[in-house]
Amino acid sequence: MRSCWVLFFLLLGMGALFPVEAEVYTSIHDLTAVFALERQVVTALTNYLGDMEAKITRIRRYLQEYEQVLAEGPATEEVVVERLAGNPVHAFHLMKRITVDWKHIENQAKTDYWRGVVEAMRGVGMGAMGVHLPKDEDLQGAAQALVRLHDVYNLNMTQLVRGNVWGVESAAEMSAQDCLYMGKHSFNLGMYPRAIQWFEEAYILAGLEANVTVTQDQVNTFLNIAIKAHDESTARQNLRVSSEGHEEDFGASMQDEALSESWQVPTHRLGNDLQPHEDAENFQALCRGEQLLSESYLATLSCFYDHRNNHYLRLMPVKVERHYWEPELLTFHNVISDSEIEKIKSLGRPMMTRAMVQGARGKGNTISNTRTSKVGWLKDTIHPLVAKLGDRIQRITGLSTDLAREHAELLQVANYGVGGHYNPHHDYLLVDKTEKELLYNIHPRELVMGDRIATFMFYLSEVRRGGATVFPRLGAAIWPVKGSAAFWFNLKRSGGANEATLHGACPVVHGTKWVSNKWIRERGQFLKRPCGLHPDD
Numbered sequence: 001m002r003s004c005w006v007l008f009f010l011l012l013g014m015g016a017l018f019p020v021e022a023e024v025y026t027s028i029h030d031l032t033a034v035f036a037l038e039r040q041v042v043t044a045l046t047n048y049l050g051d052m053e054a055k056i057t058r059i060r061r062y063l064q065e066y067e068q069v070l071a072e073g074p075a076t077e078e079v080v081v082e083r084l085a086g087n088p089v090h091a092f093h094l095m096k097r098i099t100v101d102w103k104h105i106e107n108q109a110k111t112d113y114w115r116g117v118v119e120a121m122r123g124v125g126m127g128a129m130g131v132h133l134p135k136d137e138d139l140q141g142a143a144q145a146l147v148r149l150h151d152v153y154n155l156n157m158t159q160l161v162r163g164n165v166w167g168v169e170s171a172a173e174m175s176a177q178d179c180l181y182m183g184k185h186s187f188n189l190g191m192y193p194r195a196i197q198w199f200e201e202a203y204i205l206a207g208l209e210a211n212v213t214v215t216q217d218q219v220n221t222f223l224n225i226a227i228k229a230h231d232e233s234t235a236r237q238n239l240r241v242s243s244e245g246h247e248e249d250f251g252a253s254m255q256d257e258a259l260s261e262s263w264q265v266p267t268h269r270l271g272n273d274l275q276p277h278e279d280a281e282n283f284q285a286l287c288r289g290e291q292l293l294s295e296s297y298l299a300t301l302s303c304f305y306d307h308r309n310n311h312y313l314r315l316m317p318v319k320v321e322r323h324y325w326e327p328e329l330l331t332f333h334n335v336i337s338d339s340e341i342e343k344i345k346s347l348g349r350p351m352m353t354r355a356m357v358q359g360a361r362g363k364g365n366t367i368s369n370t371r372t373s374k375v376g377w378l379k380d381t382i383h384p385l386v387a388k389l390g391d392r393i394q395r396i397t398g399l400s401t402d403l404a405r406e407h408a409e410l411l412q413v414a415n416y417g418v419g420g421h422y423n424p425h426h427d428y429l430l431v432d433k434t435e436k437e438l439l440y441n442i443h444p445r446e447l448v449m450g451d452r453i454a455t456f457m458f459y460l461s462e463v464r465r466g467g468a469t470v471f472p473r474l475g476a477a478i479w480p481v482k483g484s485a486a487f488w489f490n491l492k493r494s495g496g497a498n499e500a501t502l503h504g505a506c507p508v509v510h511g512t513k514w515v516s517n518k519w520i521r522e523r524g525q526f527l528k529r530p531c532g533l534h535p536d537d
Contacts, residue, residue: 024138026354026417027374028512034134037123044120051113058108062101065093143185145372145419149507150182151194152284152421153466157201166465166509176205177213183222192230199223268292270475272499279502282472283424287506289468292475300325310395318396323476327498332396333484336389341460341483343385344378344516348413351376355414370423377410379403386411393456393518397487400524406449407524413460416467416505416513424472424504427452427519428490431497450522451491453529458485460514467508473500480513493532495522 024030069090085091121133149155153166161174174182183198203219268282270292285292301324305317319333336344352374380387380403389411390401400407430438430451438447457469459480469486470477478486492498505513531537 024134026372027352027415028417029349029415031418041120044117048113048117055108058105062097062105142418143182147182147185149419149509151191152287152507157197161201168510175213176202176209179205180214180219187226192226192233195226196230199226270473272473274473279424279472283470283504286470286472286477287468308396308398312395323478324474327489327500329476329488331478331484331486335485336458336483340385344413345460345514347378347383348376372420373414373416375412375414377412379410397454397456399454399520399528401518401520402524405524408521409519412517414515416508419507420513421507422505424502426502427455428497452519453491453522453525454489454520456485456487456518458516460516461512463508463513464511465509466506467513468506469503470506471503473502493537
């Protein structure tokens with residue numbers, strides 16, 4: 001089995017097994033700029049091709065004229081030359097070819113038509129777009145995104161490779177070589193059933209392509225390796241399950257379920273005592289739009305107008321949609337206008353960098369494949385609108401967002417990339433840390449501000465497919481609606497962690513996802529959200 005891993009490791013490269021540090025695939029904004037750049041490059045290449053064809057046409061014409069002279073009759077080179085020189089018309093044509101035609105050919109040869117293509121690739125003439133060209137890591141990241149989309153949304157493999165991605169038709173078809181590449185990524189991620197699916201599709205396509213991009217024998221080698229790895233993994237799982245006194249055929253049933261694209265949705269548990277695999281199953285089910293809450297519970301949820309105990313909002317109450325009671329999970333609709341959205345996006349674009357997550361043991365920040373997006377942070381002083389939105393959030397939530405007194409964080413703007421997602425996580429930063437971690441790994445300023453008591457998240461775009469914010473332990477999902485905002489408390493009234501607020505961003509299948517977050521800190525909320533009478537409140 002070790003040789004299998006080594007083989008894939010060498011073929012795919014180290015970047016596929018470790019976090020990638022890329023610039024393009026993590027943001028649809030950057031990807032859009034690259035598509036615009038490619039259009040400019042294609043125009044330059046078209047011009048270059050036209051120029052080269054004109055050059056070749058002139059050279060061919062020169063050669064054809066000379067060949068016509070030689071076609072007058074067979075003779076030795078000496079006789080030909082003498083005959084040509086003695087013919088006044090041939091003499092005229094000779095003078096014309098040397099003085100006119102050859103000069104044109106020489107000038108065309110000296111002209112560097114390729115320079116236009118090079119300038120197009122460098123983005124010359126595109127203004128200050130700051131275009132980052134894709135690297136190998138971006139290719140690997142895009143491949144992992146496709147693998148993720150296939151897995152999370154249980155996409156039909158045959159439809160996917162033929163351009164139908166979750167019901168949206170396009171000309172974006174995949175070759176056998178593409179499917180082989182995806183299979184390698186799935187294998188290296190330990191997703192053996194998915195790898196087998198990719199390899200099987202690659203084998204079929206290789207036959208249809210007459211082994212043009214890759215041969216069926218090549219695909220079969222990888223397919224056999226993946227099947228062997230899957231069987232060994234299933235055997236280990238069977239052994240572990242049987243040692244715990246459960247059913248002996250559990251692993252086989254998992255294999256059948258994973259390989260079938262029409263498997264039935266299992267019964268999902270909810271609550272804080274879920275195992276990691278149960279959180280993951282709930283996350284994917286909610287992303288696919290499956291309903292995990294009971295009909296009786298759904299009947300208690302409603303939409304309503306609310307003034308939020310704010311005098312200003314009594315004149316213009318906010319539209320509220322309730323997704324869960326405790327912890328309270330709400331969406332406020334029509335709380336940011338289209339013009340405000342475009343302004344926030346334009347302010348955020350120049351500042352966007354690869355999104356980071358909290359490092360190991362709470363120390364520092366690091367790039368991670370658990371989150372594929374780019375973010376920028378906006379100070380209240382950068383534009384009056386930013387401070388205005390802070391005031392609006394304060395009125396709606398009843399919490400203080402005073403930045404000067406460190407009651408909240410800067411406004412974050414985020415744009416998700418290819419298959420952009422954020423694995424399930426909690427927004428609180430401190431309550432789950434040990435005293436040692438708080439002392440040595442957390443900046444003192446964070447301790448002064450207190451933990452993230454609440455999250456307020458604007459949705460700045462519609463997402464055609466995917467992109468929901470889901471809570472796997474609650475069984476609730478919030479689907480992006482442009483102009484709305486999601487809100488929830490990360491901490492209980494006692495200040496303890498509310499583990500039920502585990503949430504994640506589902507991968508984006510089609511469209512662009514922009515969000516803007518305001519994390520509200522404990523400091524300054526003492527009289528805004530009083531403590532409960534019970535430690536578990």
